[in-house]
Every structure is written in C-alpha cells, then in structure tokens.
Amino acid sequence: MNRTLRSCACAVVFALTLVIIAAAASPAPDAAIETRLKKLETELRCLVCQNQTLADSNAELAEDLRREVRQLALSGKSDEEIKSYLVARYGDFVLYKPPLKSTTWLLWGGPFALLVGGGVLWWVILRRRERAAPLPPPMDTAAEARARARLDAYEE
C-alpha cells in the first residue's frame, strides 16, 4: 500500500516535470513569430537557387536573408515592410508570387487572354463550317410519304 502510494507520487512528480519542461521549451510569443517567419519565408525566393523559396534553400545567401528577415521581424517590422525591404534590393523577382503591375500584366492576363482568344476562334470556325456546308433542304412531303411507306413495308 505504501509502495503504491510512493510510486503514484513519483509518477505525478514526473508528469509535472514534463509539463514544466514543455512549457519552458515553447513559450507562446516565440511560437507565433516562428510560424509567421515560416510563412514569410515560403513567399520569398532564394536568388541563388531561383526555383526554391527562402524556406527550402540551404544556400548561404538564403541563410543570411533568413537571418535578416528574422531581425526585421523581431524589430517590429510588418510583413509588407520586410517584403519591400527585399524588393528594394533584389527586385520583384524575390517575391515568389509576382505583383500585378505594368510589367507583369502579360504574365497575369496572358492565360485569360488565350482562353478568350481560343473561345472566339472556336466560335468563328464553327460559324464558317456551318456556312460552307449548309444543311440539306427539307424533303417535300410527297417524297417523305413514299419513303415512310417503303420503310413500313420493309419492317413488316
């Protein structure tokens, strides 16, 4: 009985220790800034490896830029401020999602323009075919009656 009590107390102390360690390891505000940084880093391009985001890249420049982004974030800069800091230095290319502006309208509008253009072309071709091969003129009623009679005779 005494022994069970003691092992029970032991387990409680152990569990409490775990809880304290866990709480110390992940304080809430840090976790928030980590998720914010993670998200921001996936929206920024590593300029050395180009098709990787800052979050995925192991290039040395990417490490430096992650450090820079972290410092800016910790100093209270907003995501937009951090992005414009990088765009001022590296250009729009540093953004994984290019902004909509005069130099990129073709990039954004191109697919839709092609879709609309294709639709118009399709309609024009259909119209032209219709005109080139008009529907056969309707049969006159006498001929139709004869044909009907023949079909009926055949079926019987």
Next chain:
Amino acid sequence: MLLVAFLWVGLGRDPREVPSPLIGKPAPAFKLAQLHAPDALLSNDDLKGKVWLLNVWASWCVSCRVEHPLLVQLAKANIVPVYGLDYKDKPDDGRAWLAQNGNPYTTSIVDQDGRVGIDYGVYGVPETFLIDKTGIIRYKQIGPLTAEALQHKILPMVRELQQ
C-alpha cells in the same frame, strides 16, 4: 506561332540575370574596415565627386578568377578607380588571394557578414557596380566582367559620366 515566338525570346535570355532595382538609385551607404588597413574605415561618402567601380569579390569565389586579369589590366590603364568589396570572406584569405593574383583595387573593404552585400542586392559574386559622381548607381554587371561589357558598355558610360 505565338508560342514559338515566346519560347524563342524566353529561352535566349539568361535566367540568372535579374534586373536590379538599384539602377538609378543612390548607392546604399556603407562604412567598413579596409582590407589592408583594418583600423581605417571607408565610407561611400568618401567617394562622392568621382566616378568609381565597386567590384564585389571573395577569395572563395571561383568565377572571380575569370574576371581578375581584366580588372588588373583596367587598374593599370588608370581610367576609373576600382574599389573592392571583399564579400563574406576571411580578411587573411582575401589578402593572400590578392597577393597571389594581383591587386587591382584602389582600396578593398571587408564585408565579413555580408550585410552590405544584402544592401547592394548581391546574389552572384562577382558583381560590379558603376557609381557616378553624385553617388547614383548607373550600371550593374552580374557575374564576371567581360572584355566586351567593359569596352562597349562600362567604359563608354564612365567617360560620359566623368565629363
């Protein structure tokens, strides 16, 4: 047809050449220790009033070896001063590298943690900036300098800006 035209233009371009937003803007400020005189600092303000080249290099940079003879030659011609930014390098390694390969730089400054490099949007060493008398960046060469770029782009601009 349209697709062929797009691919023709698109595939002919170098994807590594990202247009710099810094052209036409003031050169970012720096104040860094000199490679050969670590106690002395050099700031971009010290260079106001002259046309100069800023060449970003490092002893670990392989393609810097490609352009280096051209820089040495340019320095000898004494047309335009070339300042070096020793980027993310150990000063000892940088000095040894210059001793071995020749030193074309009026002064080299040390950017050990790469902070100034970030301000200049450096992502592919070597890079060369042409900066005018008022401190505005006029041209940026990404990757090694070539004799062609020097003769046909950079030097004509230097002459024009020096007037």
